[in-house]
Amino acid sequence: MPLESNSNLIEIRGLKFSRGKREIFSGVDINIQRGKITAIMGPSGSGKTTLLRLIGGQLRPSSGTVIVDDANVHQLGHQQLYQLRKRMGMLFQSGALLTDLNVFDNVAFPLREHTRLPELLLRTLVLMKLESVGLRGARHLMPNELSGGMSRRVALARAIALDPMMVMYDEPFTGQDPISKGVLVKLIQTMNSALNHTSIIVSHDVDETASIADYIYVLSEGKIVEHGTPDALGKSQSQWVQQFMQGLPDGPVPFHFPAKQYIDDLMSGTEA
Amino acid sequence: MTGWLQQLGENGLNAFERTGRGHIFLFHVLRGIPEILLRPQLIIQQIYSVGVLSLIIILVSGLFVGMVLGLQGYTTLVDFGAEQSLGVMVALSLVRELGPVVAALLFAGRAGSALTAEIGLMKSTEQLSGMEMMAVDPIRRIITPRYIAGIISLPLLTAMFSAVGVIGGYLVGSGLLGVDEGAFWSQMQAKVDLQEDILNGVIKSIVFGAVVTWIAVFEGYDTTPTSEGVSMATTRTVVHSALAILGLDFILTALMFTDV
Numbered sequence: 001m002p003l004e005s006n007s008n009l010i011e012i013r014g015l016k017f018s019r020g021k022r023e024i025f026s027g028v029d030i031n032i033q034r035g036k037i038t039a040i041m042g043p044s045g046s047g048k049t050t051l052l053r054l055i056g057g058q059l060r061p062s063s064g065t066v067i068v069d070d071a072n073v074h075q076l077g078h079q080q081l082y083q084l085r086k087r088m089g090m091l092f093q094s095g096a097l098l099t100d101l102n103v104f105d106n107v108a109f110p111l112r113e114h115t116r117l118p119e120l121l122l123r124t125l126v127l128m129k130l131e132s133v134g135l136r137g138a139r140h141l142m143p144n145e146l147s148g149g150m151s152r153r154v155a156l157a158r159a160i161a162l163d164p165m166m167v168m169y170d171e172p173f174t175g176q177d178p179i180s181k182g183v184l185v186k187l188i189q190t191m192n193s194a195l196n197h198t199s200i201i202v203s204h205d206v207d208e209t210a211s212i213a214d215y216i217y218v219l220s221e222g223k224i225v226e227h228g229t230p231d232a233l234g235k236s237q238s239q240w241v242q243q244f245m246q247g248l249p250d251g252p253v254p255f256h257f258p259a260k261q262y263i264d265d266l267m268s269g270t271e272a
Numbered sequence: 273m274t275g276w277l278q279q280l281g282e283n284g285l286n287a288f289e290r291t292g293r294g295h296i297f298l299f300h301v302l303r304g305i306p307e308i309l310l311r312p313q314l315i316i317q318q319i320y321s322v323g324v325l326s327l328i329i330i331l332v333s334g335l336f337v338g339m340v341l342g343l344q345g346y347t348t349l350v351d352f353g354a355e356q357s358l359g360v361m362v363a364l365s366l367v368r369e370l371g372p373v374v375a376a377l378l379f380a381g382r383a384g385s386a387l388t389a390e391i392g393l394m395k396s397t398e399q400l401s402g403m404e405m406m407a408v409d410p411i412r413r414i415i416t417p418r419y420i421a422g423i424i425s426l427p428l429l430t431a432m433f434s435a436v437g438v439i440g441g442y443l444v445g446s447g448l449l450g451v452d453e454g455a456f457w458s459q460m461q462a463k464v465d466l467q468e469d470i471l472n473g474v475i476k477s478i479v480f481g482a483v484v485t486w487i488a489v490f491e492g493y494d495t496t497p498t499s500e501g502v503s504m505a506t507t508r509t510v511v512h513s514a515l516a517i518l519g520l521d522f523i524l525t526a527l528m529f530t531d532v
Contacts, residue, residue, distance in 0.1 A: 056405050085407035096402030099394075110406045113413070158406075 009034045009166060009198045010055060015064035017047070017054060024050050026222040027064070032166075037192050037199040039209045042219030043244065043253070048202040049093070051219070052168045055200070056088060057081045069165065086114060089159030089167040089197075093174060095151035097143040103130070103154050104139040110161045129157040133187060149180030156187060166198040167191070173205040181208055188212060206245050210234075218244065294490045297411070301419050301489070304412035314417040315424070322383045322418065322485075323425030327432070329382050330375055334433035337374060338440025341365055345441070346449045358451050359460035362441030363434075367464065367473040368529070371434035373521050376480035378433075379426050380513035384488035387418055388509040391492025392502035400493075415489045422485025423478060430477035472528045479520060484513045 010032035017025045024047040032038045040048050053059045055066055057073045066073045071084055097106050107126045111117060117125070130136040133153040143151060152172060159167050169188060173181045189212045192199045203209045210216065210230040217227040218241055226233060226241045233245060243251035259265065308314060345361045391414065394400050400410040438460075445451040464470065488509045495505035 053401075058401065058404060082407040082409070085405055088405065090402070090405040092398045092402055092405075094398050096398040098399055098402075099397070110408070113406070113408045155402075162406075 007033050009069055010200075011065075011067040012055075013065050013067075015051075015054065015061050015066065017050065017059065017061045017064075019050075023222055025061070025064075028219070028222070028224055030217055030224065030227075032198060032200055033215065034198050035192075035196055036214040037188065037201065037212055039201045039203060039213035039216045040219060041203060041206065041209060041216055041244070043204060046219045047222065048204075048219060049170050052090065052170055052200070052202055055168065056085065056090060086110075086162055087165045089162070089164040091152065091155050091159050091167065091169045091172060093171040095143070095148075095155040097146075097151055097155055097158070099143050101143075102139065103135065103141050103143070103146070106143070106154060107158045107161055110158065114162060125161070126157075129161055130154075132160075132191070133157045134183070147180070149176050149183060152176075152180075152184060153187065156184075156191070160191060160195065160197075163195065164197060166200065169199065169201045169203070171203055171205075172201065173203060173208045181205070184208075185212055206247065210245075220244075290494070293494065294486070297490050297493065298486055300411045301416050301486075304409070304416035305420065307412055308416045308420065311417075314413075315420050318417045318421030319425055322387065322421045323429060326379060326382045326425070326429060329378055330429045330433050331436050333374065333378055334371075334436035335440040337370055337433075338362060338366065338437030338442075339444045341370070341437065342441035342444030342449070346445055346451065355445075355449075355451050356455035357459055358441065358445045359438075359456035360463040362445070363438055363460045363464050364469060366434040366437040366441075367469050369521070369525070371430050371437065372473050372476035372480060373517060375430040375433040376426060376477065376484055376517045377514055379422075379429060379481070380484045380488070380510055380517065383422070383425070384484050384509045384513050385506045387422070387485070387488040388492040388495070388506045389502055391415070391418075391489060392495040392497070392505050395493065395495060396497035396499075396502060411493075415493060418489055419485050422488070423481045426481030426484070427474055427477040430473070434473070472524075475528075476521065476524050479524065480517050483516050483520060487513050487516065 008031045010030070012028060012030040015025050015028040015030075016023070028051075030040070030051075040051060042048055050059060054061055055068065055073065057066075057076065060074055068084060069087070071080070073081070073084070076084060097103075098109060101109065104126055107129050108122055111122055111125060115122075127136055127139070130139055133156055135150060135153055135157065138146070138150065138154075143154075146154065156167075172184050172188065176184065185208050188199060188201065191197070201209055201213065210233075213230055215227070216230055216233055218225050218233065220240065226236055226238055228236070233241060236242060236245070240252040242248070243253060249255050341362045342358065345358050345365075346355055349355045349358055349361065391400075394410075394414065400414065403410045403413060442453075442456060446453045446456050491505040491509045491512075495501045
């Protein structure tokens with residue numbers, strides 16, 4: 001591992017996780033350095049979101065450890081885990097906003113649940129969080145009135161409401177138009193430096209992620225296939241990494257799904 | 273033959289596993305009650321959406337059920353010259369049986385299905401996961417207030433169903449068919465016992481409220497987070513609730529109104 005362990009906020013060691021008979025992780029080691037933006041990249045279905053859920057303690061690994069801020073996540077009791085989660089922010093791919101609350105109340109939700117702040121102070125805090133994502137003017141809108149990009153920005157404001165030590169971003173750029181992508185890239189970068197927290201981005205959007213990440217881990221078939229700075233990965237000797245980073249249609253990940261010979265298939269009558 | 277047996281075994285095991293999960297879930301829901309009682313506004317909001325919004329269907333159905341009881345009761349009783357007892361017949365039928373059972377069936381269809389769909393959609397749109405990650409226990413914050421609201425609402429709705437039903441019976445019996453008004457009310461007052469009839473009906477409706485709301489919130493929470501999953505969970509809520517209400521009604525009636 002290239003990073004000093006004492007500077008790591010998260011240390012994942014020998015992580016194994018299966019869903020039914022399918023093995024998602026078969027021994028994964030990851031270090032997430034404090035104050036940095038670390039990206040976990042990999043093709044769809046490689047278990048990136050599952051990894052975030054394992055870090056957040058929503059899933060339990062079959063073996064291995066996840067240490068967050070010196071606490072072994074999967075050995076914590078219910079109360080301790082919830083205390084730890086108060087210091088974790090998570091931005092879900094869908095935004096996961098509460099649909100019966102407006103933008104203001106969504107951002108106020110964690111503050112109302114965990115603090116006894118007077119309403120006036122709470123209002124100020126919520127407006128500050130909304131201002132930082134540029135949506136102070138949208139505070140009266142309901143989630144169904146927001147675009148996808150706006151939803152994620154509101155969710156980001158909510159994720160940082162309790163000033164967490166880290167924020168996990170689950171596919172923040174997926175399905176966004178170029179302007180929204182640009183806004184999110186800038187927000188993630190600005191938030192990370194301004195609030196001095198640790199960011200973990202799970203994504204398969206290579207360009208956006210590589211432009212802001214300090215360190216990247218590439219996941220495939222349950223293992224870390226490569227890790228390093230964005231520049232180092234760009235010069236990787238691995239054909240697989242090159243295919244992934246450059247988005248090439250064919251390579252170690254074949255264009256064609258395995259099948260019998262084309263000509264045999266065409267001549268095999270009416271068989272579906 | 274072996275495949276069929278295997279399937280039967282698998283289904284049986286799944287059913288047992290689900291039943292177990294349902295009971296553990298109920299335990300977690302009940303454990304959250306003391307905390308939620310300190311935040312009554314959460315319960316009041318749910319009483320509105322579970323109870324108040326079910327009022328119309330309950331009141332309209334209660335009125336028609338009472339009117340039908342008045343008609344049917346009169347045509348039977350008049351053959352024996354006992355039409356003056358129509359009030360007793362209508363009131364006893366409603367407070368002992370039809371009130372709790374029909375109100376619970378309507379409640380399962382109107383509020384139970386809505387609860388399942390709402391919670392199922394919250395699950396499929398990651399709102400429940402989002403809460404967990406904000407260190408807010410979704411069972412305590414979302415499920416427990418709805419569960420308490422269901423238990424409070426159904427007895428109240430049942431009382432209104434029965435009251436409106438009695439008025440429906442009176443309108444048809446006295447207003448339309450000419451049963452003596454004094455006899456209608458005085459016999460009802462004399463023969464309907466507070467503990468034996470009304471209290472037992474209230475107990476039934478509390479039990480039905482607890483069971484129907486449990487089924488509804490569990491189905492929503494345990495749903496497969498897809499459109500098809502939510503649709504199937506909603507159907508299961510209505511079907512399982514109806515079967516549970518009718519089965520429990522038989523057991524409770526046997527315990528309350530017979531000397532067995």
